[in-house]
Amino acid sequence: MKHKKSIILTSVFTALSVLTTLSFCGFRFGFIFVDHYVFDGFCCVLWSLFILNTVILFFQLRGSIRGNRLYNKKLFIANTVFSVISFICCIAFIIIGGKDELLNYFYMSFETLPYLALFYAFIFFTAILPVCRQIFHKLTAVIVSAAIIVCAIVIIFPAGGFDFESKPAVFDTGDGYHIVFATNRKSVGYVKISDSNDNKIFWDTLTGRKESSRVHSIKLSYDELNNKEYSIGAVRAVEDIAYGGHLGKEITLLAGKFTPCPEDDFDMTCITDNHSSRPNWETMGKDAEMFVFLGDIANGIYTYDSFIDNLIVPAGKISGGIKPVVYVLSNHDHRGSKVPDLMSSLDFDEFYYRLNIGKYIFTVLDSGEDKEDENYEYGGYNDYSSYFSKQTEWAQNLPKEKGYNIILTHSPIIFYEPDEKQSPVCEIMRNLGEELIICGHIHTAEFVDKNESKTGISYYICGGKTDARNINYTKIHFNQGLVDIRSESTQGELILEKHLRLSEIK
Numbered sequence: 001m002k003h004k005k006s007i008i009l010t011s012v013f014t015a016l017s018v019l020t021t022l023s024f025c026g027f028r029f030g031f032i033f034v035d036h037y038v039f040d041g042f043c044c045v046l047w048s049l050f051i052l053n054t055v056i057l058f059f060q061l062r063g064s065i066r067g068n069r070l071y072n073k074k075l076f077i078a079n080t081v082f083s084v085i086s087f088i089c090c091i092a093f094i095i096i097g098g099k100d101e102l103l104n105y106f107y108m109s110f111e112t113l114p115y116l117a118l119f120y121a122f123i124f125f126t127a128i129l130p131v132c133r134q135i136f137h138k139l140t141a142v143i144v145s146a147a148i149i150v151c152a153i154v155i156i157f158p159a160g161g162f163d164f165e166s167k168p169a170v171f172d173t174g175d176g177y178h179i180v181f182a183t184n185r186k187s188v189g190y191v192k193i194s195d196s197n198d199n200k201i202f203w204d205t206l207t208g209r210k211e212s213s214r215v216h217s218i219k220l221s222y223d224e225l226n227n228k229e230y231s232i233g234a235v236r237a238v239e240d241i242a243y244g245g246h247l248g249k250e251i252t253l254l255a256g257k258f259t260p261c262p263e264d265d266f267d268m269t270c271i272t273d274n275h276s277s278r279p280n281w282e283t284m285g286k287d288a289e290m291f292v293f294l295g296d297i298a299n300g301i302y303t304y305d306s307f308i309d310n311l312i313v314p315a316g317k318i319s320g321g322i323k324p325v326v327y328v329l330s331n332h333d334h335r336g337s338k339v340p341d342l343m344s345s346l347d348f349d350e351f352y353y354r355l356n357i358g359k360y361i362f363t364v365l366d367s368g369e370d371k372e373d374e375n376y377e378y379g380g381y382n383d384y385s386s387y388f389s390k391q392t393e394w395a396q397n398l399p400k401e402k403g404y405n406i407i408l409t410h411s412p413i414i415f416y417e418p419d420e421k422q423s424p425v426c427e428i429m430r431n432l433g434e435e436l437i438i439c440g441h442i443h444t445a446e447f448v449d450k451n452e453s454k455t456g457i458s459y460y461i462c463g464g465k466t467d468a469r470n471i472n473y474t475k476i477h478f479n480q481g482l483v484d485i486r487s488e489s490t491q492g493e494l495i496l497e498k499h500l501r502l503s504e505i506k
Contacts, residue, residue: 013083017054018120020086024050024093025109025116040376046089051116053082058123065131110303162187162236162249165214165308167316170225170258171346172324174353174364177225179232180217180346181253181316182308187234188247189216194229212237214304215312215345226260255321261290263358269318270294270474272410272440273464275332276310277471279490284473285318290357294440294462295330295367295410302336307345326355329366330410330441334382352391359403359504360478363434365425366391367411370441388415388423395428404481404502407437412448412459426455433505436483438476440464445472445487445496460498463487 024047056079129140165182168191179191188210190203202224204216216234232255236248261268267287272294285291297310315325329351333342343351351366366387369375373382407414407429414437415423435450436458443464450458463472470490477484481502487495 009080013057013080016087017050017057017079017083020083020090021047021050021054022113022116023090023105024086025112049082050086051119053079053086054120055123057083058120058127062127062131065128162234162251164232164234164251164253166313167253168232168255168321169312169315169319169325170321170323171315171348172261172326172355173348174355175349176219176221177324178217178219178347179225179230180215180312181232181234182215182312183234183251184214186212186214186237186240187216188212188237189218189232189234191218191220192231192233192252193220193224194231200224212240213345215308215341217345217347219347222260225258227257229257230255258322259289261324261357264360265479266290266357266477268292268476268478270438270440270462270476271314271318271471272296272462272473273443274310274314274471275299275465276306277465277467278469279471280469281314281317282320284490285320285323288323288475290324290326291315291319292326292328292408292438294328294408294438296332296440296464297330299332300336301333301338301342303338304341306336306338307342311342326362326364326408328364328408328410329368331368331370334369350394352394354398354401356401356403359481361401361403361405363395363398363405363407363429363432365395365407365409365414367409367413367415367439367441370411384415388425391415392423392425392428395425395432398428398432400432400505402505404478404504405432405434406502407434407439407457409437409439411441412437412439412461413454422455426457430456433503435503436460436500438462445474447485447496447498458500460485463495 060079129137132140162185163183165184168179168181171178171180181189183189188203190201193200193202202218202220204211204213204218216232231252233250233252235250238246238248266289268290269284269288270292271284273296274293275296276298293311293315297314298306301307311327315327319325327346333339351364353364355362355364368384368387369378369382371377373384375382409415413423414425414429434457437453437455437460439459440462442461444461445463446461448459448461450456453459460474462474465471466489472487472489472495474485474487476486481504483500483502485496485498485500487497489495
């Protein structure tokens, strides 16, 4: 009976140790700032100790299964206490970050978890399985064989079939449109334009080759899409090989008639700092003619799904695929191993550009990261000093446009200067007549007059995430230079109102 209790206790704490180690795999990434405030490498050391504790408990389980006494009662008690501490640490991190961040922790650990799982599997098959009874051997063989067969079937014939993951979103990049949509399997995608004269098909291609991907971006001119019916389609990529290859099932989706933003008397809905929230996008998009995502769509871009779920799907839902969307890069959208995939999948020429709507000239700027390149959070991956130099050079060559000049960017200070000096682009923007920055980053709704702004340009912060399904967002009405701004929550609560009159450059 005593031996049985030992096995049960060892099994329970082994499971607890494994689960907390797997959980902390994500927390280690999510709470990397702890390293800076405690000591460098704190999270890595703690994670390593969790893994070591798990390995020891595995071997204690081995001793229990063989019918021997536990290796060392004191060591077992110490490890049990440490497992409980591990569990408490994980709970503490959940409380600090909030349960809404659990999906982000999973995304952040996605690349590491498979290696950790293989490590545990190796320990099990080398240390535990050989000492188990014959019936357990047979049961394990059946389970492993079944798992291999299931994995093979899922790889060859993925569960859930082949379908679109999102409605199309039409991004305005100043020189035309990018129609972006996603499928749940690799495919080649296209857009079909229908008008009274003919049907035209535009494929997602790169130097003449159809892109085989889950995310598709098809470039069209304004004239090719404005006020025309269009649909999207995709053909499953079954085999992509050097000679031959095979395409499979074709799917299509009718988007509808695309309506460009009116030249005046129009409504713009601005969403910022949604950080993976899941509000009712369709309700937020009601009555607007144009939509702007001001960045921080997630805590980081760690998988394909992290930008499909947090940008392409929301942009498609809120616009219905029939109204223009503008996307602004931000500090969190620059973080994570899949950031290059986001950049290449959207296929924008640059993430700073100008677009004109009647007399309104919107200059879109990438505010990049919000700390110096050497900051510990970036781990040596940032080189924004060079990137900002190119953006500044581009800004210097912009002509002074007649009309109402507005900046769309993520951070109200445009981009970071470590010594808190005004960045060179600030003076350039003021000289071009920019008088309002529409932005986010601070997670509030707030208007700051130019006399109190670090840039010398007035700015309005458009809100941000409040919890998993709610964010504060902003509706802006433009009419002959009058700007009526209303920030509200997804429950309809009024957060802030502001009325401005812009100066027209003649």
